[in-house]
Amino acid sequence: MGPGTPGKVYLVGAGPGAADLLTVRAARLIEGADIVFHDALVSEEILALARHAELMSVGKRHGRHSAAQDRINAQMIEAAARHRVVVRLKGGDPMLFGRAQEEIDALRGAGIEYEVVPGVSAAFAASAVLGVSLTRRGIARSVVFVTPRVGEGEGPSRWADAARGADTVVLYMAAHEAPAVAQALIKSGRDPGMPVAILENISLADEKRQFRLLGELARTDAGRMGPALLLVGEICREAMHGAQPGN
Amino acid sequence: MGPGTPGKVYLVGAGPGAADLLTVRAARLIEGADIVFHDALVSEEILALARHAELMSVGKRHGRHSAAQDRINAQMIEAAARHRVVVRLKGGDPMLFGRAQEEIDALRGAGIEYEVVPGVSAAFAASAVLGVSLTRRGIARSVVFVTPRVGEGEGPSRWADAARGADTVVLYMAAHEAPAVAQALIKSGRDPGMPVAILENISLADEKRQFRLLGELARTDAGRMGPALLLVGEICREAMHGAQPGN
Incomplete structure (x- = not known):
């Protein structure tokens, strides 16, 4: 996809770990994703569902510096200019202790369409x-x-x-x-x-x-x-x- | 199935309402269920997934009397003697304000195998x-x-x-x-x-x-x-x- 036809970013809850505890919507998005940005805590069996996607490991296990968050935001915005389905995978539910708001605000600011898919915390x-x-x-x-x-x-x-x-x-x-x-x-x-x-x-x-x-x-x-x-x-x-x- | 070969009861979170916000595990269980006991608040599109199941509407919208809860417990135990896959569907997650504990305790007391499948609250x-x-x-x-x-x-x-x-x-x-x-x-x-x-x-x-x-x-x-x-x-x-x- 070229510039001017940006993709959509899905902030997706990865749930507790087991792949079948993803929501149906989350599993479909991961399977169809072009690129997946994931935290260190997302399980291997879930990442294995992203068969067609480029996998980008972001985030650290403990804390996260603002600079790192800014870089993740920039990477997602850039990815949405190149790909149709950009998935941002977060352990559990994205809206609980997941720093999703910083990413949502950055996507809104850049005019990128997004959707939050809840998960099992x-x-x-x-x-x-x-x-x-x-x-x-x-x-x-x-x-x-x-x-x-x-x-x-x-x-x-x-x-x-x-x-x-x-x-x-x-x-x-x-x-x-x-x-x-x-x-x-x-x-x-x-x-x-x-x-x-x-x-x-x-x-x-x-x-x-x-x-x-x-x-x-x-x-x-x-x-x-x-x-x-x-x-x-x-x-x-x-x-x-x-x-x-x-x- | 005859007595002596009891089935298993799955206490399943139905999530917020959309069928694709069920977990993958929940969707598979509902699709394969022999009988589904559901609250009034479980959505039509989720009940439609229970293609092979007898549907039993239980519970009331506001409050629930102990007598009604005892009856639900007895119905589930009886169903587990006749069916292999008994699904108890509760809106959201079963373990948050869902009175799941009374049902778990009853199933334990009757020696019925059970499993809780979490959902998106x-x-x-x-x-x-x-x-x-x-x-x-x-x-x-x-x-x-x-x-x-x-x-x-x-x-x-x-x-x-x-x-x-x-x-x-x-x-x-x-x-x-x-x-x-x-x-x-x-x-x-x-x-x-x-x-x-x-x-x-x-x-x-x-x-x-x-x-x-x-x-x-x-x-x-x-x-x-x-x-x-x-x-x-x-x-x-x-x-x-x-x-x-x-x-």
């Missing part, structure tokens, strides 16, 4: 594999999703405040800071005896699950954990006690 | 169609999902407390109580000038979007709105001002 896949409802009746009537950035010069208080009132707390990209996160939650008033589920690579063959009490986690050496999801709340207690089925 | 589809990130950088670092049950004898304070600290508040099944919800949020400290997006039938042909300021909504006569999603937060301001693109 990791919390829902975690809830499914554990067999525990995020809003179990009688135990949880609210759930908050936060990302603690303890290391970014902001104190823990703001995200802990956000987490304070909700029954179930889901923490994204929290594993590296897990002990500090647990300490902050206890300081904000959470019971140290509250269960925490820690999940990695949900829905994939190398899925890992651990359970801790919040007080134990606060004293743990986080070590070198990959990007993981923390589910904090009474909803996890039965699963922690091994009551979950082998389904 | 309405908040993510709403975020996608509006083109606004739920966690827009610099504006929102947390999002809380709540369902206010103002009419169920519980005061508004508990869910409003849960909503207090989070930057973005998503209210499910809130439209009927929208003015009371807005009043409670203002009372809990939210700015009456905060924008609210009200969405119905997201992703379907008859999708409806409205925008109000929280203070306006508090003075509105809710009238007879269908089950709708409220998105409350600064993230909605640009969309409210018509800055969203025609994508």
Whole structure:
């Protein structure tokens, strides 16, 4: 395609990892894409669907500098001038902790047509594999999703405040800071005896699950954990006690 | 199938409504199902995928009595004795405000194999169609999902407390109580000038979007709105001002 006939950019949620947990719309777009820009966390089995596409790995696992974001924006705009179907793949759902807004604003500014395709966020896949409802009746009537950035010069208080009132707390990209996160939650008033589920690579063959009490986690050496999801709340207690089925 | 060779029950998220926003796994299960139990809110285009299945409409639009839930549980268990693939379809994701836990517990108690298939919850589809990130950088670092049950004898304070600290508040099944919800949020400290997006039938042909300021909504006569999603937060301001693109 020449200039003057720009393509369309699809910001697509890649879901938790398993290819069949993509939406039907997402799978079709990836299969038909001319070029795919993807984060490091998008799984191999999903990238394998992009049979006709040039694959561009962008983004870093931890944090992302503005310069890198500007470069991604410029690459997508440039790609839309050359290709009909440009897919920007983001783990989970693009609109939750995915920095999609910067990319949308850049595409709007450049007059490029775009569409956001939602995806299954990791919390829902975690809830499914554990067999525990995020809003179990009688135990949880609210759930908050936060990302603690303890290391970014902001104190823990703001995200802990956000987490304070909700029954179930889901923490994204929290594993590296897990002990500090647990300490902050206890300081904000959470019971140290509250269960925490820690999940990695949900829905994939190398899925890992651990359970801790919040007080134990606060004293743990986080070590070198990959990007993981923390589910904090009474909803996890039965699963922690091994009551979950082998389904 | 005879007794002693029970089938499997799949608790499947139907997503926001469009058939191609089902996950690939969900679409395949619905297409292969022998029997499908579905809520009133599951869309026609999704039910049309269940070509070989007996369709059983269960559940009510507002609230659900324990007796009705017990009956659904019993019907699913009975169906699993007769059929190989039993699908229980719930709008959005089954584990968020879906009363999935009662059904899981009943299936476990009866020794029936089950699997939960996550889905795209309405908040993510709403975020996608509006083109606004739920966690827009610099504006929102947390999002809380709540369902206010103002009419169920519980005061508004508990869910409003849960909503207090989070930057973005998503209210499910809130439209009927929208003015009371807005009043409670203002009372809990939210700015009456905060924008609210009200969405119905997201992703379907008859999708409806409205925008109000929280203070306006508090003075509105809710009238007879269908089950709708409220998105409350600064993230909605640009969309409210018509800055969203025609994508």
